[in-house]
Amino acid sequence: MSSLKRKFYITTPIYYVNDKPHIGHAYTTIAADVLARYYRSKKYEVFFLTGTDEHGANIESKAREAGKEPQAFVDEIAGLFQKAWRELNISNDRFIRTTEADHIKAVQKALQAMYDKGDIYLGKYEGLYCSKCEQYKSERDLVDGKCRDHNIVPEKLKEECYMFKLSKYADQLLKKIEKDEFKIRPLARKNEIVSFYKTEGLQDVSFSRKNVKWGIPMPWDKNHTTYVWADAFLNYLTGLGWKGETGKYPKLWPADVQLMSKDILRVHATIWPAMLLSLEIPLPKELFIHGYFLIDGQKMSKSIGNVIAPADLIKKYGVDATRYLLMSAATFGSDGDIGWQKFDEKYNADLANNLGNLVSRVLNMIEKYCDGKIPKIVKNPKKLDKIGKHIEALAFDLALKEIWQAIVWANVYIDQSEPWKLAKQGKQEVLDKILSELAALLCDLAKAIEPFMPETSQKIIKNLTSGKIVKGEPLFKRI
Ligand code: MSP
Secondary structure (H helix, E strand, O other): OHHHOOEEEEEEEEEEOOOOOOHHHHHHHHHHHHHHHHHHHOOOEEEEEEEEEOOOHHHHHHHHHOOOOHHHHHHHHHHHHHHHHHHOOOOOOEEEEOOOHHHHHHHHHHHHHHHHOOOEEEEEEEEEEEOOOOEEEOHHHEEOOEEOOOOOOOEEEEEEEEEEOHHHHHHHHHHHHHOOOOEEEOHHHHHHHHHHHHHOOOOOEEOEEOOOOOOOEEOOEEEEEEOHHHHHHOHHHHOOOOOOOOOOOOOOOOOOEEEEEHHHHHHHHOHHHHHHHHOOOOOOOEEEEEOOEEEOOEEOOOOOOOOOOHHHHHHHHOHHHHHHHHHOOOOEOEOEEEOHHHHHHHHHHHHHHHHHHHHHHHHHHHHHHOOOOOOOOOOOOOOOOOHHHHHHOOOHHHHHHHHHHHHHHHHHHHHHHOHHHHHHOOOHHHHHHHHHHHHHHHHHHHHHHOOOOHHHHHHHHHHHHOOOOOOOOOOOOOO
16 A cells, blocks of 8 residues: 555755855745645655755865864754754754765765766866855856856866766756756746756766865775765765665655755756766656845845844744745745845734734634534635645745635634624524634634644644633734
8 A cells, every 4th residue: 555655755955064054045944844744744655855065165164264173063053954944843854964974975886886887087177166156167157257146256276086977968968858857947947957058068077176175085086075066966865865876766766846946956957967867867856946035135145244044033933933934925936035024014914913813813702602612513615725736836825825815804704794793692503603614714724824834733723622712822922
């Protein structure tokens, strides 16, 4: 029977440990969590992987700046990511770190195989490198000579290195992308990648660094360490227990969807699938690229001093409200402009007023007019049948919209039917019907919000199923 069970494997990028977690990282991770919880509720066999990317020149130099040994430094920051995800109630099945011994062994085995089949060869790289993206850059990638993501002048590298024959896989990959065998979504992102393949094509890429000590040594030449992206990509397989074998992969592979933002799409749409082809392993089914958060119109950055940590939001709004505010801030796939004022307004309107108010009104009336018992078992009168489809399409904002429309509808239903008048007039039967309907709706709403707000969902269900229903504490205090 278990072989019939459908599976869902979802990943986030593994985040660099050069800095503390912020709400950009949290956004991707919460979105993955929503999907993981949704598919678990549908009884899929779900595996949700996240983790940290811990090697490379940039992290090595950050550790040095902090006056720490790289290992001690990465342990500390990886701990902060784990803590942040615990606090946000993230239900990941594994947290992988690229400094784990099993991951390192598998990477070495895989690279050795690629070397043995001639896909990695000794060469030379002469060109630009941005150590913040850990990416090789062409002149075309720069704006005024600077990396467009990091606004720094990339360094000039001229070194002997091992190269990966990326060019060999260009035609195959382009076909798979065009045919959606390797799906890239939203469509605009797919088109952007297709045009990149067609205009710039794929050149072989350096897969090793001679002067970077903090990395996985190339197994056949210990003077070189592995290019950090080659190391990092394989986490998506080693996270499932893969040992680095060619042509063999774990039973939950391929990934059903890999989440990330646009900053790392190009490498994920070129080097990553090419490595899989070289290793004779199927490609992930889909990459889904979400937008970037701007804070009041500005890039979130340390130098501007506007970086928001997930803990800052939790402190002000609580865990579930933080999850809600981030997931509803923008259409998943487009950029979103966020800020404290917008969060306050949305918190008060959607959570304290609409949802919180509805729950406390319904519980209060059942307590008062029905002796704390839901009068009858009836069907929820409001359809909520598109929410699942929207979540499956990663249209989280539309799913939430449908939920909130029902909440608003229910509040209007109460206003118009005026149960307090019915109680005064002794029309108990009508009152029973209305409150039963509202209880049924609340119950369905509680289930629908579970992926987004697991604690609130549980609280509502617990209230509705307790022996005697009482109004209780408000779910969300107004700010
Ligand atoms: N370590 C690499 C990924 C390796 S995956 C094999 C990396 N790490 S990162 O820490 O820079 O994370 C980048 C990702 O964090 C983005 O793709 C996105 O998922 C998330 N975000 C970081 N800043 C963000 C915003 N301001 N807005 C939205 N998401 C953001 O790249």
